[in-house]
Amino acid sequence: MPIFMDLHELPNGITAKDIAEMHQEDLKIEHKYNCRGLTYWCDEERQTAFCLMEAPNKQAVIDLHQKAHGAIPQQILEVNEAIVESFLGRIEDPIKSKDASLNIINDPAFRTLMIVKLKHKTLRNTEINTLKAAIRGYTTSIKALTANYNGSLVKQETATFLMSFTSVTDTIHCGLKIRDLHNCVITPDLEFKIGISAGIPITKNDGFFEDTIKTSDCLSDIAKGSFSITTAVMGLYEGENQNKPLTKDTAITVLTNKEEDFIMNLMHYTEGIWSHTAIGVNDFEENLGYSKSKLYRTMMRLVGKSPNMFLRDYRLNKALELLIKQDHNISEVAYQTGFSSPTYFTKCFHKKYGILPSSFISNNQNIV
Structure with missing residues (x-):
């Protein structure tokens, strides 16, 4: 049977005790709707609650809640049991709550997500074996550090890591x-x-944690500097540490809300047009609503690259992914990634990675 998680936006004054009582009302009649309540999360501070249950469909979830206590969820999402556990740490009630008659769980589902990406600056032949060994070593260390800081490694794809943490402080220190x-x-x-x-x-x-994952992904992908966080994360860190800010020597970039919006809009637009050969800087100016000079200044400040260089590097990263899969020849990769010709693509690829695409393919360099 499918598993669903729903979101309840709580009115003022609703407490964890109230949510526990509502959950008990659900359990009393769940059999009538062929449902089975698994657990729930309650966040009094953010006025949200999330229920996790097996149900035949979304309508059954709505009908059960409406009959039990009248609190209809604002959102319902079908979820994967393993994914929920990897992000939130459990798919059933905490052990300490199981024997309690009311089973009050004041446990927020709010999480801090970190994405770490290891990227190649070059692919020169003489360094391939060294790079492979380094990536293996980093992978082992990243997994260990995540566990040491009470985090969960949710997903790993080659050299991209997605981790979930309850504590913002643990996340940043990790x-x-x-x-x-x-x-x-x-x-x-x-x-x-x-x-x-x-x-x-x-x-x-x-998607499950879709907004937060996208933001972390954009920051780890295109934001200038090696370590970027949102203003909201900075505020949460200070809240956990008695208003003590991060010291300047951490060299962490904190994006304002406006800067975060720019990064997200830039990535959203780029994802839709990067493979189109005819797209140029003028299209970025028009669609992002910036003049040529303002776009250049903003890109250099927040991304560290001019619009032209940013689009070229984005396409080259996509091309590298295709070459690693070895499903296409160089000409196909060039045109699929928006380059005007295989010759120009080869020139740009060699300039960025220090190796010709043909040499990369022939050496069968299956790395990141």
């Missing part, structure tokens, strides 16, 4: 330790990019 790995080990042809944001599992979008 990120600093991960960044130190790069500073302590000499691997000049790899760079670390870290992005951190925080949020709830269900919003108006369809």
Whole structure:
């Protein structure tokens, strides 16, 4: 049977005790709707609650809640049991609550998510074996550090890591330790990019933690600097540490809400047009609503690249992904990633990675 998580936006004055009582009312009649309540999360501070249950469909969830106590959820999302557990740490009631008659659970589903990406600066032949060994070593260390800071490694794809934490402080301290790995080990042809944001599992979008993942991904992908966080994360960190701010020597970039919006809009637009050969800087100016000079200044300040260089590098990263899969030849990759010709693509690829695409393919370099 499918598993659903729903979101309840709580009116003022509703407490964890009230939510526990409502949950008990659900359990009393759940059999009538062929449902089974698994657990719930309650966040009095943010006035949200989330129920997790097995049900035949979304309508059964609505009908059960409406009959039991009248509190109809604002959002319902079908979820994967393993994914829920990896983000939130459980899919059933905490052990300490199981024997309580009312089973009050004041446990927020709010999480801080960190994405770490290891990226290649170059792919020169003489350094391939060194890079492979370095990536393996980093992977082992990142997994260990995540566990040491009470985090959960939700997902790993080659050299991209997604982690979930309850504490913002743990998240940032873990990120600093991960960044130190790069500073302590000499691997000049790899760079670390870290992005951190925080949020709830269900919003108006369809994915589980979709908004928060997208934000962390954008920060770790295109934001200038090696370590970027949102203003909201900075505020939460200060709240956990008696208003003590991060020291300047951490070299963490804190984006304002306006800067975060720009980064997100830039990435959203780029994802839709990067493969189109005819797209140029003028299209960015028009669609982002910036003049040529303002767009250039904003890009250099927040991304560290001009619009032209940003689009070129984005396309080259996509091209590298295709070459690693080895499903297409060089000409196909060039045109699929928006380059005007295979010759120009080869020139740009060699300039960025220090190796010709043909040599990369022939050497069968299956790395990140």
